[in-house]
Amino acid sequence: MTDTHAKHGPSYMAIFWYLAVLTVVEIAVIFLPIAKVAIGVLLVSLASTKAAMVALYFMHLRLEVKTLGYIALTPVVIGIFLVLVLLPDSLHAPHQTADSKKLEAPQH
Amino acid sequence: MSDAATALHHPAVEPVESPLTPESWGKLGMWVFLAGDAVGFGVLLASYGALRAGSVDWPNPARVLGIQLTALMTFLLICSSVTMVKALENLKKPDLARAKMFVLLTALGGAIFVGLQAYEWTHLIERGLKVFGNPWGATLFGASFFIITGFHGLHVTGGVIYLLSIFKVISRVPDMRYNYMVAEIAGLYWHFVDLVWIMVFTFIYLL
Numbered sequence: 001m002t003d004t005h006a007k008h009g010p011s012y013m014a015i016f017w018y019l020a021v022l023t024v025v026e027i028a029v030i031f032l033p034i035a036k037v038a039i040g041v042l043l044v045s046l047a048s049t050k051a052a053m054v055a056l057y058f059m060h061l062r063l064e065v066k067t068l069g070y071i072a073l074t075p076v077v078i079g080i081f082l083v084l085v086l087l088p089d090s091l092h093a094p095h096q097t098a099d100s101k102k103l104e105a106p107q108h
Numbered sequence: 109m110s111d112a113a114t115a116l117h118h119p120a121v122e123p124v125e126s127p128l129t130p131e132s133w134g135k136l137g138m139w140v141f142l143a144g145d146a147v148g149f150g151v152l153l154a155s156y157g158a159l160r161a162g163s164v165d166w167p168n169p170a171r172v173l174g175i176q177l178t179a180l181m182t183f184l185l186i187c188s189s190v191t192m193v194k195a196l197e198n199l200k201k202p203d204l205a206r207a208k209m210f211v212l213l214t215a216l217g218g219a220i221f222v223g224l225q226a227y228e229w230t231h232l233i234e235r236g237l238k239v240f241g242n243p244w245g246a247t248l249f250g251a252s253f254f255i256i257t258g259f260h261g262l263h264v265t266g267g268v269i270y271l272l273s274i275f276k277v278i279s280r281v282p283d284m285r286y287n288y289m290v291a292e293i294a295g296l297y298w299h300f301v302d303l304v305w306i307m308v309f310t311f312i313y314l315l
Contacts, residue, residue, distance in 0.1 A: 012193045019186045027179060030170055030314050040315055047310035051303045058189050058299040071139045075146035082154040090161035 015057045022050050138293045142300045145263075149304050152259065153311050156252045160315075167244035173232065173253070175313050181224050182309050188217030189302045192295045199291055202284040208275060211291065214298060215271040218264050225261050229254075253312060260308050263301050270294055 010018075026046045029039055056062040061072055160166050195210035232253075236243040242250045274294045278287040 012190055012197075016186060016190045020183065023179065023182055023186070026310065026314060027175060043310050043314055047306055050306045054189065054299050054303045054306065058193055058302070059296055068136070068139050071136075071143050075143050075150055078147050079150035079154065082150055083157065086154055086158040090158035 010057070012057070015053055018053060019050055022046055134289065134293045135296065138296045142296065145300070146304070149256075149259070149307070152256050153307060156256060156311060159246075159248050159252060163246045163248075165245040167242070167246065167249050169253075169313050169315070172237075172242075172244050172249075173313055177224060177228055178309055178313050181221055182305060184217055184221050184224070185302045185305050188214045188221075189299050191217065192298050196288065196291055196295055199278070199284060199288045202288075204278065204284070204287075207287075207291070208279060211271055211275045211278065215268050215275070218268040218271065218298075218301075222261055222264050222268065225257065225264075229257075256308060256312055260301070260304055263304065267298050267301050270297060 026043060029042050029046070032039060032042075055072060061069060191210045191213040195207045195214065198204075198207035198210060237250050237253065239251050239254055241247050271294060274291055277290055281287055
């Protein structure tokens with residue numbers, strides 16, 4: 001059994017409050033008068049922090065053997081690769097969908 | 109302890125990281141499954157990001173979809189993760205009655221989440237959001253929204269059924285150690301659903 005006694009770190013209720021507060025911060029961030037890219041970076045950082053807290057504390061990953069940690073990290077690595085391989089297409093080829101072209105077409 | 113585990117503790121065997129003992133095979137299996145499932149969600153979210161970044165007429169999700177209801181749904185899933193860990197704590201004590209209550213509360217949280225998602229979908233469909241079109245811009249906005257939130261909703265629905273099955277198991281089996289193990293494995297799945305929603309909420313609704 002995994003030992004999750006409070007002496008090993010913050011209590012579950014503390015994690016709950018961290019997650020709740022970070023969610024409120026996330027919502028506040030989208031209204032900040034800063035560049036969209038900065039908002040994006042902040043949001044992804046906050047979401048990653050929340051996800052890590054759930055994995056480490058609620059899923060007890062920080063108390064588990066390394067094998068499970070490596071398994072959990074695999075999709076993170078694959079995800080980073082996925083984003084990297086898609087970057088050239090997504091940033092250098094702005095496209096419109098058929099519907100938006102119709103909207104822009106001259107009305108007769 | 110199994111023969112394999114005993115052999116690993118023999119002084120002639122080189123010290124290694126504490127082994128995954130046979131009673132944790134289920135946990136290992138769940139982690140492998142979750143890693144695969146995470147790749148599935150990763151593919152969906154990365155594709156969404158690529159579509160979004162490359163589109164010139166992607167609607168502003170926070171304005172079009174609204175975030176009040178989904179913020180509440182996020183809070184609900186976080187609460188249900190807490191009730192799940194409380195169920196495990198009580199199984200360890202052991203206090204079976206309270207553990208069963210917390211498992212039921214977790215399932216209830218999931219069921220309410222699915223209900224709220226059905227309400228949200230109905231509302232958005234009435235406003236014109238379809239899989240193949242919407243009044244606000246890029247056609248794929250609707251398709252990506254329904255596929256990603258729907259895939260997650262299916263996971264929550266599966267999770268509620270899973271939790272109800274666990275409720276039945278811990279009500280019948282007298283072995284508390286076994287009950288803790290099956291509930292811990294179910295908890296991994298449930299927390300994963302919560303974790304994925306954290307990412308979905310950020311990417312689909314806030315960004």
